[in-house]
Amino acid sequence: MLYLYLFLAAFLAFSLSAFCGGGAGLLLIPILGYSLPVNQVPAALTLGAVTSSFSRIWIFFKAIRWDMAKLFLPTAMVGVILGVKMLSYLEPMYLELCMSLFLISNLPWLFRKQEQKHVVLFPVPPWQLRMVGFLAGFISGLTGAVGVLFNRFYFRYGLGSHEIIATRAANEVLLHLIKLYLYAALGLFQLKTIGLGLIVALAAILSSGFMKFVLPRVSRGLFMRVGYSAMVISGVLMLNSAIVHIKLANDPHLRVIFLAEELEARLTWKTLIYSVEFNYNRGLEFEKVVPLSSLSIERQHYVQSLRGGAAKIVVEKVYTLTTIFYEVDYFDEQDRWIKKIEFD
Incomplete structure (x- = not known):
């Protein structure tokens, strides 16, 4: 029954992530956290995430913004290696707490009028793209997911729904492969971790095929509003998970x-x-x-x-x-x- 619940939750999470530009990992962190040790959750998530990225690249290949990817990837690779290495020294639950508060802070954006047109709202200098890449890689290495954490940046850059999904997949697939290797080297892939990760991966593939037919019917304004909603929901779920882990670890x-x-x-x-x-x-x-x-x-x-x-x-x-x-x-x-x- 656990596997069925996880499959349904993962299918829903990846469908929502395709609809709002990411967030499946952040939605699944609390769910996987009840079944796996905290340090093994990133490994299980990454198995599903890398599968999802490959399927989205295949489906939305023409929408990839390669000009962003070439600036994002070099620093992101440095960040993901550093993030995985820091797993041995940092407590992910405290990073989880900080991320949850940041995500919840997006609540006011739900009530603002969303842009309906595909426009670049301000020029983004290359150093900002590189910094976003490094932070995305570092946080992804520590937690196994970045999801909607940087969606606000993509929205403000002016990308359309298909471009966000495709560019994020292109940006992150290599990071996921690096993480798989590093997690394996650290011995984080236990039998149960692999089993749950494969269930998440299957749900990700089916979700990508399903959302291919749904996304063309979604307006940009609705896409952005759902994206911000997903950030807030992810933040609330992650805050609850972080509080539970902190309480168990420290007995305050x-x-x-x-x-x-x-x-x-x-x-x-x-x-x-x-x-x-x-x-x-x-x-x-x-x-x-x-x-x-x-x-x-x-x-x-x-x-x-x-x-x-x-x-x-x-x-x-x-x-x-x-x-x-x-x-x-x-x-x-x-x-x-x-x-x-x-x-x-």
Whole structure:
């Protein structure tokens, strides 16, 4: 049943992406994220994306804007290699969060009057095309998809619906092939990843053939409006996916405490604890829990000398507008607070 749902979702996503100039990958990221580890989602997506690009090049070959492709591709190849390499160092969920916010920011464009004619609204210098290529390649390498992220640029450049689809496919097919090789080299192609990727690829082929007969009946204004709608929908889905992944990875907890002389908001993030505190006498304070071993030897001896029968010691480094000092809380075996000391 999972495979049937994925096939139907992929067919719908690639059909929408053909209709609005991209976005299948961004729509499928949250769906694949429930079935695969985060770092394997780009590999599964790329199997479908490369198949989709080849089918669209074959169907819309005459509409390719080669003048854009020759500026886009060189920097995009550099970006995609760097993006895949950075998979080992960056958490894709944080990039996913930033992308989702950018996509949602396109909401106001839904309510603006869309251009009906095929016009170049402003001249685009070559360096901008190269920069867009690099960013598209880098983000694609990290997430497996760029989709509608740069649709606004294509719209403002004045490309028609067929030109956007064809030029994007020509720009991205080589990037997808490079990613397939790099993902395989990194060992990201597990058996389940390949199986889900092939289902996505089959849906992409069938979708391209289906949309060949639908697109000629779509006006440019409607095409652009649906494109911006897809950006916003992708952003909402991606935001939800990013929040879920961040929560699972970091187990964040926020607690607000009202005390006699202060108001404290405490955030727990993984094993780190951060606090923002408003003390009625000292004003605003930022606190961070630090290990006792991070203190100097003299300070460690001082803290231990006041321990008494405490079973647990919590050391916080406190930042105020005028000074930095330390707070130490002592707790008994039942984790009940005993006392607090402060020192510079």
